[in-house]
Amino acid sequence: MPTIGVKRDLLFAALGKTYTDDEFQELCFAFGLELDEVTTEKQMLTKEQGDVAAAADASEEIIYRIDIPANRYDLLCLEGLVTGLLVFQGKLKPPKFQFVEPAKRQVLKINSSTAQIRPHAVAAVLRNVTFTQESYNSFIDLQDKLHQNICRKRTLVAIGTHDLDTIQGPFSYEALAPEKIKFKPLNQTQEMNGNQLMDFYATHAQLKQYLPIIRDSPVYPVIYDAKRVVLSLPPIINGDHSKISLNTKNVFIECTATDLTKAKVVLDTIVCLFSEHCAQKFTVEPCDVVQTDGSVISYPELQVREERISAKKANAYIGIDEPAEKLADMLTRMYLEAKVDGEDSLAVKIPPTRHDVIHPCDIYEDIAIAFGYNNIKKSLPAFMQIAKQFPLNKLTEQLREQVAQAGFTEALTFTLCSRDDIGRKLNKTIEAIPAVHIGNPKTLEFQVVRTTLLPGLLKTLVANRKMPLPLKLFEISDVVVADENTEVGARNERRVCAVNCNKTAGFEVVHGLLDRVMQLLSVPWKSGNVTKGYYLQAAEDPSYFPGRCANVMYDNVVIGKIGVLHPTVLQAFELTTPCSAVEFTIEPFV
């Protein structure tokens, strides 16, 4: 969820009203926002960087940090937030965006070479903009928020904004070998080519994260003007030549993308939010974008989509009963201008700021928000159902209770562990274990999914060395084993594992528990004339002491292991007291 910081006093001035923190929090809550923090630039600097020196000069103006839902790009800056809230409060009608046709449109031509790296581009122009320091900052911040969120850190879309009066159309979007691209990047004094630029920014705090998007490509995307001035090298940086300033009057906006839909959304969002700073408010100058096949598409789209919904359906979805006119009013407050259009029908206009609305259910939600979630009448589903437990979980619950009654204490350990935990430390080689391996572990603790419950219990023992002996622990939980015969190639297995830790290994203690569990499961000890049942079969396992290990057999199938743990295993887990352990699957008994 993105968070934006806005200056409180500017916000209240724009809203035309002063609120207490609590009042504003309530307004946010009802609208689906959250006032996350009330702070100042000074506090933020001190907190985030511990930089008291830098903080000393920082402003003490109150800043509201507000959480914005991830799909509401139209609320990511002060301008959009204020419009959204004023419309919600019924104090403002949703603005209408209009095209102003210039004598000659700006043209952006896409070269087919871009198909290799970043095939899409869109563009627009805002005329006669008046920037103040505040609105200029807001403009830069909005681009940053969009880059971080919908643009997925510039991988899907990258935005470039330019002072149109410093450049000369038509513009050309191309992909060239890095060494052929030479320009002065934003706020730099020296020219550099694509390769030099990669080196130059390799350690840059903000920009280095974007370099891998294109670094290893044989060609880099670049936008030139008619005089071969570089506008930008997306998605890394703009050129210094065309940078916008407080004095910029006419802004050329280009977005290059790997996802065209998102590029259009981003362009619409920027022009909608900042056209309010144009001399003629809410007007946008369209551009012609020439596609590789020679066709021309006009951008931005600024499409107002009309959706028809049934008032009855909307009411039924939410569980309210409001007349169509009221629903229309509510939608209008949510920035979706609606009119009653027939007996049960509402015509809803979805503006270019609300690209999050893709289905009638999105409209229903806006009705519910405008109505107030907390005003909706509570009801209960009418049907009845005879409930059923999942049999494996039911058995697990019953056995947990019984094993605890037998004097063992339950542990709850981690499902993820290191390769060593299930391999080397248990005297086994990881390659021989059918474990599920994690591809992107952040730490050694999350390399594999456990294939045995034993390491978790041993770690719990070590952490509790101060407790008086004997320590008897158990866990009934899932391990995961790779299995080609399943849909995803792996399956869970529910196991019971118990350890006895004392001055002597006490094999008979865990053996006694096994006997008790089998007794509870009505499984007889296989001996003499009993042909079905469980028994122990001597086995060798490197995790266990030689001659003190057996397979737990059930109906002649190995279901687990029992034994005295090998001293080297104890050592590997830093245990100094002998332990015996039993572990077996309970799935055959469900």
Added chain:
Amino acid sequence: MHPDLTERILQHLETADQVDTLDLASQFAVDHQKIVGALKSIQAHGELVTAEVATHKSLGLTDEGLSVVEHGSHEALVHAAVPEEGITQAALMTAGGPNAKVGFSKAMSHGWILVDKTVTPPLVRRKVEKITDSVKEQLKQVAAGKGDALPSKEVTDFKKRKLLQETTTKSFVLRRGPEFATTLTKLETDLTVEMLSSGLWEQLKFKSYNFDALGAPPSRGHLHPLLKVRTEFRQIFLEMGFSEMPTNNYVESSFWNFDALYQPQQHPARDAHDTFFVNHPAKSHKFPQDYLERVKKVHSVGGYGSKGYGYDWKLEEAQKNLLRTHTTAVSARMLYKLANQEGGFKPAKYFSIDKVFRNETLDATHLAEFHQVEGVIADVGLTLGDLIGTLYEFFRKLGITQLEFKPAYNPYTEPSMEIFCYHPGLGKWIEVGNSGVFRPEMLLPMGLPENVNVIAWGLSLERPTMIKYGINNIRDLVGPKVDLKMVEEGPICRLDHV
């Protein structure tokens, strides 16, 4: 214990009305401390005797005093060391013993010796030939225990000279008590089989109990606190008529974890920063083909009344295996089953509580794995009001009655609501879960009838447990570092018991 001694004391008291323990000590010729010990064990058997504290001041000799008794006073020694012909003062100091200096001045003031300055060097000579060493005699009396007779002037003087010291001795004056007897009965600590069978219990005396002490802890095993809470949540769902979903599949394909839930392939949750992807087994290959095609279509170009996300949906992305990030992946499988079961759709209520995995930044309240609690209801014509009503009933069973709902965003629910509850202990509203109505783009490709709505909610098991028990660090609740003492001492879980 000195059984002999205790009985000797009691026998003595049979005839004497009272006796001081110090007197007993000298009479029995045993150490006073032993007499006191014997008294304690008599007292432990009841009120056989009464004991009154008495203090005794007595004079005793210091080491220096003892030496005077043996060898004579310092002044007498000096007098004896002066020979007939006289001696120089310096020589006298060595001949007159270790305290010759004190002895010299005392002997001078007694007029026993003189210094003859008519010769050079001056010589010390005897003034009187015979002396009486009264200091030695008086100290002898003290050593014999007759110090009381010593005049107080001498006592003060000898104390000043550090020859005498005063000591205080504590003793007890014993008299017969209400339960006086000449022998001790042994007190029994516990009732035994033998006492019962012999009937002896009637005559025996039992040691009184200390009811202020704690009992012996029962030997026992314990259930883990978080799993006790899990049991309670299961119980609540079962009471509400919800059936349990099979969630024993930690490894899931991206398809069921994300795509089936209409979560677009570029969604940040699908980033390696948030999700554990599995590289062995890396990919899933078995999908219901028709359904997969419908999912692909609704993502890329829309359908079922939706515009779709308008992007190039890729099978490879859906095939990637991962550790499920939510149990909603299982809910999706269950809803698909519900839509395609024999006899068609029937309304259903499902729940699950099981582990989910997030490749998140770890802190005091976040682990890479946690338990998700989830409830799902599918029926024709369910409303957002039904969800709100169900949530009130569910949380009432957790002892929570004040709820508020905040609009939120979630890719697979619309409307979406964050659930806040008022926590009287913390005195504030806290977020406790998420809820919503599953999107038609998720349900309709599964084959569910168009008029069926599905409402659902989810929360973590750990968070309410930590709030309930006041635990601040999640590692104190889950994992191998958990203090077993906490597990042992934990109460039973009664969520609705406030």
